[in-house]
Structure formats: structure tokens, C-alpha cells
Amino acid sequence: MNKRILVTGGLGYIGSHTVIALHENNYEVVIVDNLSNSDKSFLKKITDITGKSPDFECFDLTDLIPLKRFFDTHPIDGIIHFAAFKAVRESVKIPLKYYYNNLVSLIQLLQEFQARGLDNFIFSSSCTVYGQADKLPIKEDAPLKPLESPYGSTKQMSEQILRDYANIHIKKVVSLRYFNPIGAHLSIKIGEFPLGIPQNLVPFITQTAIGMHPKLSIFGGDYNTKDGTAIRDYIHVYDLAKAHVAALSRLLRGKNRSSFEVFNLGTGRGHSVLEVVKAFERILNKSFDYQIIDRRSGDIEAAYADTSLAEKELGWKAEISLEEALQTAWAWEKKIASDKEKF
Template sequence: MKNILVTGGLGFIGSHTVVELQNTGYHVIIVDDLSNSKIEVLERIKEITGIAPEFHQIDLRIKQDVKDLFANTTIDGIIHFAAFKAVGESVEKPLDYYENNIGSLVYLLQEMRDRNIDHFIFSSSCTVYGQADELPITENAPIKPAASPYGNTKQIGEEIIKESCEAYGMNAIALRYFNPIGAHDSIKIGELPLGVPQNLIPFVTQTAAGIREQLSVFGDDYDTQDGTAIRDYIHVVDLAKAHIVALQRLLHKENKSSFEFFNIGTGKGSSVLEVVKSFEKVSATKLNYKIVDRRPGDITAAYADTTLAEKELRWKTEKSLDEALLSAWQWQQENK
């Protein structure tokens, strides 16, 4: 049984990936500092899978704690989620984002180098493309200057991993995913941000539940069909499964270069107002929303061309936008 370290493993995407890893037969070691997650998720994972993952509460910015973890744990591969992730907040707090997102990555890679550990999956983002010249976005699209410090940490992170792979003989895959939403079919885990949500869907569900008074739609003057920004919304379970096939690609030595990257999305763009209408349909709930000014760092449209992932990873999404939004609403109702 392979030992897989999952950083940020109690977070939204991390917890769903832990479930898929355990269901596939891996032994999972979770590291999380609980800065944007809750310890209760650990028990929820056990309820779903019947297995309690190994857990360490560690802040990956503390180098000695990272060294101690690796000194006392056998690790065969790493899936690295732990990072700050809010575009708007990163504009306000760039140094926090660089310290956390870059420093922790470097410390992990140093331990991999020093202990001859291979197999690294990086939680990257479509933000590396900025506002792409052509849609849908392929992996051949140029990397544009980042529109936010968050996006820049993903660009820099990929560069650090690529150069480390070339220098130290490691193998890694960056998954550039689009907008994960939804919750596990069990409705035991889902997106539960602490404080005011930074992403659209939890703000939608919290508004519908009466927790938030009103949903702000940031901008209706984009060059899109209805004037609102377009994104590619992928069900988090589909996204989690992409991490499993990417890890297996490395473990089975099927990768074609030491550093690979793949777009992980549905291949379909949906505007903010389309998401609102879809949610109102599946939830039978009318949303109170208001058009407000654009946010700094936001782009007009981004959705994936998933051809490469479908061919090389033999992976594609299975769940629809309606299914994802319904599961998000069910999750919200369970966690009022």
C-alpha cells in the first residue's frame, strides 16, 4: 500500500481527494493547519470510507516542522493542495500569499530532494493563463502576466516544480483546474469556507439559506452574452478523481516528461447569471442578487479544452452543472 501525503487534506478539494484515494486503496497522511478547514472533516472522511486517515496539524511555513514530518513518515508521493486561494484577498495581502504558497512548496520539494521521494501532484489553476487569447483554453495557451498575486503564486509554483524536476530527477504533474463546486454524494463533505465566502457558489447557497442578505454579481459589462463573467464549473468529485489518475500515471511511469500539466474542467463555460438561474431551478429558491462593480483581478471568461486530459489521463467529467449545484445546496442545508 502506497503512502500518499495530502497537504491541505481537510480542505474542500483535499478532503474529496482523500476519500477517492482511500477508496482506491492508498494509505493517506493528511497535513493541514486548519486555517481554512475544520477538524470535524476528519471524522466525516472516516464515515464515508470506513478508514480514519493519519493526520498531522502542521503549518508548512515552519521549515523544521516539515523536516520532522518527513523524518518520521514514509512517503511515496505527495498531492499538494495547501495554499491560500482567494483572488481578491491576494490583491490586498500579496506578501501573505507569497510566503504561504511559495515557501511551503519549496520546503516540501527540498524534503523530496533530500529523501529521494518521487511523484508530486500540484494543485494549479487556470489563472496561469490570465485572459486567454482563444477559448476554450488549451495547454498550449501562453502563460500571461498574472492578474493577481494568487495567480502569480501558481505560475511561480509551476516554474519551481519544473526546474526542480529537471535538476533532481523528480516527476510531477500540475493540474490546472478551473472552478470546483459541489459536494460529495454522501453530503458529508463539501465547501465550507470560514468567514465570508470568496467563491461564487458558497455565497449563492448561503444567500439562498438566508445567511447572507444578498449575492453580489461582480460586473455586468463584460463582453459576454449576458454581460457577466464566464467560468468553467467542475464538480469537485470529478476533480478529485483527476488527482487519482494523475498520481497513478506517475506511479506507473506513464508520464512522457518529468513535468506535465493538464487542464481539468468540463470544457463548458457558464456565466454568473446562468449559474444563478441553474441554482434557482434545482433548489426551487429565488436568489436575492445585485449587480455591483467588477472585482480587481477578475477576467472576462475562462473555460477549458480538456482534450489532452481525456487522451493522456483517460479522464473526463461525469457530473453536470445542475448536479453540482444541487449537491452544493444539499450540503448547505445540512450545515446551516
């Protein structure tokens, strides 16, 4: 029988793309999502792309009663845990919301996992755990710095919880530290769908280009970088999704080298905010209206990945270029606008 995988937050941006990648690799999937930052219509989009329909349960992981009921009725072979609040700027303003949701949901999942003798846990982590690294590109053994956002702190704390859990209970756990996911599925049937004003650069760019915002705001033009804007490692979301399948295969085949492993997921290249804007201007074939404003609280100057460990151990490497990723993001934004006009 095909392995059955629980994907929490599986209707979110990265989660939905990972469900597609799992289906394409013959896994069965059950999604748990509370729809706080996602849309149930993505279920049909996943089915349209893969020809398979994942099972779906709607509840909050901080609610123990439906969580226990879920594990009573759904046998699973592993979990990929995406469900978490993720807006850096909001977390600075509402820290308790982030600490409660992101940590309690993880702890309750692990308690049920342990009680039922389950194994194979993949955690959706973030490059924010590094803070502002002393050395670039960033390796997995880089020191974890004190962080400027509660969101990043919850990722650091979650990794420590997982490390202690895996070591004590001899479980197989992988933490995947993402850099900056962008773009849409190559079918352009699914993509990033932020509720409210986007917190991330690329959807802010595409929404501005489509006319939803009068001007693009760039946060900070006085960083110690070549053009003064912050540098990030932008990775196409489906490259990221495929890394989860590689990590899952590693755990299921017992190829992990320790009970708790960490891998960076990025392209290994850093691009400044203005470089991304210029690349998008080439796609539009026209200049783009933007303004540089004050830095955001919680942001760092520069981060890009050393991905050699993931390449060696997972047999995975990002393949889609920045320009291709931006093209899919723009195609997805135009599709959203077109769909709205039909209704």
C-alpha cells in the same frame, strides 16, 4: 503494501474530497494541514464515508522543524500538494502573505523531497495561470499572461519552480490546472466550508438562499459576454478529486511522457454567472434576489477548458452536470444549517 500518499491541505475543500478518492482506490493517506482554512471535524467525515481513517499531522509547511520531523517519521510514496492560500481578492490586498506562504511552503517541501530521494509530486494549480486567454477553450500550451492577482502569480511561479526542479533532478511532477470546483460529495457528508464571507460564487449563492446574506452580489455586469457577466468552467469537486487519482496512478506506473506535465481539469463548457444563478433558481423553483455591482480586482472575463489532453493521457473526464453539482451544493448548505440547529 498499499502506497502511502502525503496530502497537504488534506482537510480543505478539494483536499478532503481527494483523500476520499484515494481511500476508495486503496491508497493509505497521511494529511498535513495547519487548519487555517479547514476544520478538523472533516477527519471524522472522511472516515464515515470511506471506513478508513487517515493519519493526521497539524503544522505549517513554512515551519521547517516539524516538516523535517515529519519526513523523518513518515515514509511516503508520493505527494499531492494542496496547502496554499487561495482567495484572489485577499491576495490583491495582502500580497506578501500569499507570496511567502505559497512559495516558501512549496520550496521547503521540494528541498525535503530531494534530500530524501522521493518522487511523484502532484501540484494543485489553477486556470488563473492563463490570465485572460486569447483563445477559448484554453489549451495547456496557451501563453501564460501577466496576472492581476498575487494568488495567480504564486501559481505561475510555483509551476516554474516545479518545472526547473523536475528537469534538473529527473523527478516526476504533474501540475493540475483546475477551473472552478463546486458542489459537495454525493453522500452530502462533506462539502465546501468557507470561513467568513465566501470568495467563490456557489457558496455565496447557497448561503444567500439559506438566509445568511440579504442579497447575492454579482461582480460585474458589463463584460463582453452574452449576458454581461463573467464566464467560468464549473466542475464538480469529486470529478476533480478523481483526476488526482488518475494522475497519481500515471506517475506511480511510470507512464508520464516527461518529467513535468500539465493538465487542465474542467468540463470543457463555460457558464456565465447569471446562467449559474438561473440554474439554481430552477432547483429552488423560485426567483433569486441578486444585485450586479462593480467588477472585482483580479477577476477575468472568461475562462473554460479544453480537456482533451487529460481525457487522452489520464483517461479521465468530468461526469457530473452543472445542475447535479448545484443540487449537491444546496443539499450540503441545508445540512450545515440543520446541524447548527441541533446544537
